[in-house]
Amino acid sequence: MNLxxxxxxxxxxxxxxxxxxxxxxxSILGIVMGKKAVMFQPLGDLFIxxxxxIVVPLVFTTIASSISSMSNMKRLGSxxxxxxxxxxxxxxxxxxxxxxxxxIFPPAQGVSLNLTATDAIKPFETGNQIxxxxxxxxxxxxxxxxxxxxxxxxxxxxxxxxxxxxxxGKIISDGLDALAxxxxxxxxxxxxxxxxxxxxYFAALVGVFGKELLGSYARAMMIYYxxxxxxxxxxxxxxxxxxxxxxxxxxxxxxxSPAITSLATQSSMATLPVNLDAARDIGVPEDxxxxxLPIGASAHMDGTCLSSILxxxxxxxxxxxxFDGMGTYASALLLSIMGGVVMSGxxxxxxxxEMLIVTMYGFPPEAFPIIATIGYLVDPPATxxxxxxxxxxxxxVTRLVEGKDWMLKKREGII
Numbered sequence: 001m002n003l004x005x006x007x008x009x010x011x012x013x014x015x016x017x018x019x020x021x022x023x024x025x026x027s028i029l030g031i032v033m034g035k036k037a038v039m040f041q042p043l044g045d046l047f048i049x050x051x052x053x054i055v056v057p058l059v060f061t062t063i064a065s066s067i068s069s070m071s072n073m074k075r076l077g078s079x080x081x082x083x084x085x086x087x088x089x090x091x092x093x094x095x096x097x098x099x100x101x102x103x104i105f106p107p108a109q110g111v112s113l114n115l116t117a118t119d120a121i122k123p124f125e126t127g128n129q130i131x132x133x134x135x136x137x138x139x140x141x142x143x144x145x146x147x148x149x150x151x152x153x154x155x156x157x158x159x160x161x162x163x164x165x166x167x168x169g170k171i172i173s174d175g176l177d178a179l180a181x182x183x184x185x186x187x188x189x190x191x192x193x194x195x196x197x198x199x200x201y202f203a204a205l206v207g208v209f210g211k212e213l214l215g216s217y218a219r220a221m222m223i224y225y226x227x228x229x230x231x232x233x234x235x236x237x238x239x240x241x242x243x244x245x246x247x248x249x250x251x252x253x254x255x256x257s258p259a260i261t262s263l264a265t266q267s268s269m270a271t272l273p274v275n276l277d278a279a280r281d282i283g284v285p286e287d288x289x290x291x292x293l294p295i296g297a298s299a300h301m302d303g304t305c306l307s308s309i310l311x312x313x314x315x316x317x318x319x320x321x322x323f324d325g326m327g328t329y330a331s332a333l334l335l336s337i338m339g340g341v342v343m344s345g346x347x348x349x350x351x352x353x354e355m356l357i358v359t360m361y362g363f364p365p366e367a368f369p370i371i372a373t374i375g376y377l378v379d380p381p382a383t384x385x386x387x388x389x390x391x392x393x394x395x396x397v398t399r400l401v402e403g404k405d406w407m408l409k410k411r412e413g414i415i
Contacts, residue, residue, distance in 0.1 A: 018195050019376055026199035030206025037207025040200035047197025048365050050190050055355050056143055058183040060155045065176035067159030068169060079291050082400040086393045087300045088337065090239065094231065094302040094385075095336045098309040099329055101227055107220040107310055108317025147359075201369050221377055224310050228303060228381035232259070235302075236392050243395035244407045251395075251407075254278040255388045262387035263380050268297040271387040283407050284394045292397050296390030303382030303389070304353070308336035310378070311371040312357055318370065319363065335360060 030037040136142050136150045143151070159176075162169035236255070240248035258278050262271040272293060279289040312332045316323040323332075335357055354375055358367045398406050 015191075019198065022195035022199035023202050023373060026201070026203035027206045029199075029203040030208075033203070034207050037203040039204075041204040042200075044197050044201025044204060044369070047190070047193055047201070048368055050193070050197075051368070052355065052365060054183060054186055054190065056151060057179070058187065059151055060143075060158075061176050061180035061183055063152060063155035064159035064162070065173060065180045067156055068162035068173035068176060079288055079397060079401060082397045083292050083295060083393070086396045086400070087296070090235075090300075090302050090389065090393065090396075091305045091337045092333070093235065094305040095309055095333050097231070097235075098227060098306045098336075099313075099332065101223060102309060102313040102323070105223050106317055106323070107223050107314045109219070198369055198373070201366075202373075205366075205370075217373070217377065220310060220314055220374060224307065224378050225381055227306060228385050231302070231306065231385055232388065236388070239392045239396055243392070243399040245404075247407050248395060251282040252392075254281045255391060258388050258391060259384050262384045268301075268383060268387045268390065271383075272297045275387060275391050279391050279394050282391070282395060284391075284398050285402065285406075288398050288401060289394050292394040293390050296393055297387070300390050300393055301382075301386045303378075303385030305336045306385065307375065307378045307382050308332075308353065308357070311354065311374050312336070312361075314374060315357070315361070315363055315367055315371055319367070331360070 026040070029040070134150055134153060136147050141147055141150075142154055159173075162172050162176075237249050237252060240252050242248075244251070255278060258271050258274045261274045262268065275293050275297075276289060279293060280286075284292075309332055312335065313323045316328075335353075354371050355368060357363075357371065358365070402409065
């Protein structure tokens with residue numbers, strides 16, 4: 001039994017362990033070799049360039065194919081409307097919370113790597129800037145990683161229009177799905193090189209900039225892990241109370257199994273069967289839990305919202321740019337919710353969300369592996385908040401659809 005358990009843990013965490021191990025080895029090489037470790041930089045650049053090259057077709061095909069193949073959009077009705085209202089509301093709360101935390105405890109405080117950022121690191125300050133953030137002037141500009149947000153919007157619109165033309169669009173939808181599978185396979189193959197690429201990159205980075213960067217990661221984790229735990233222990237009971245009063249808070253005992261499962265598997269999808277059982281035990285009606293939980297497993301990501309702000313503020317600190325001002329907060333808020341609610345539904349959405357942060361603020365490509373590493377470090381608690389939050393969201397949706405006495409109605413067999 002113990003051997004099976006150990007094997008399961010290794011299989012669940014194998015790639016993150018290998019990846020983090022390679023980063024540690026690369027960092028040790030950087031410390032030992034000093035500036036001579038810059039010789040490994042080309043190996044790191046190969047990985048970064050490969051990821052940036054594949055991201056544009058990957059985003060287009062995955063988003064367009066998923067939306068074009070949806071068949072039940074009209075049937076969701078009020079459940080779908082309330083579902084997205086709940087998802088956006090909890091994502092907004094999580095984002096505002098972490099903005100306050102990183103202002104009090106800056107994750108990159110005291111770190112100065114003298115990295116050169118472009119002039120584009122700035123919030124959305126004008127109407128023209130907002131228009132430029134969401135649209136481009138010509139189609140060729142769309143197929144560029146520098147215009148990720150317009151690409152995402154175009155991909156969603158394109159997929160929706162394929163869906164509208166019905167049976168005639170099925171061949172296009174199937175073709176997009178096949179293309180998406182090809183690009184995902186390319187990503188899978190590229191990721192075999194990730195331990196070498198990121199290890200080499202960090203060898204060069206630490207060799208040039210010393211130990212400060214590694215210390216800043218530890219500080220970032222000391223901020224993020226307690227925030228996730230407190231969000232689980234404080235925010236979720238508040239949501240449950242809004243959903244069903246004291247009975248709702250008492251029912252949170254059923255979240256223990258989803259929490260443990262999500263930590264072990266680091267997958268909201270893998271936690272879905274356990275979440276469905278928990279929602280059933282809580283008393284969430286079958287139709288609501290069967291709609292909210294599967295969608296929530298790919299589009300309700302409070303933990304991702306928390307980590308997105310951490311990454312943004314971390315990069316601002318690393319590059320010596322003040323993380324302040326309403327424009328900065330508004331743009332960070334938009335990107336975190338985009339990452340937590342929209343990009344989470346895309347395979348590889350975490351990496352794409354990190355690329356979006358890098359490109360939207362104009363950080364140089366070297367910034368990508370820095371925040372990608374944070375992404376791997378924060379993944380276990382982020383997944384726990386994401387997955388268990390789906391069941392809490394189902395409770396809130398039930399409250400909005402069925403009324404405040406839904407638990408009583410469920411016990412009496414009314415719903």
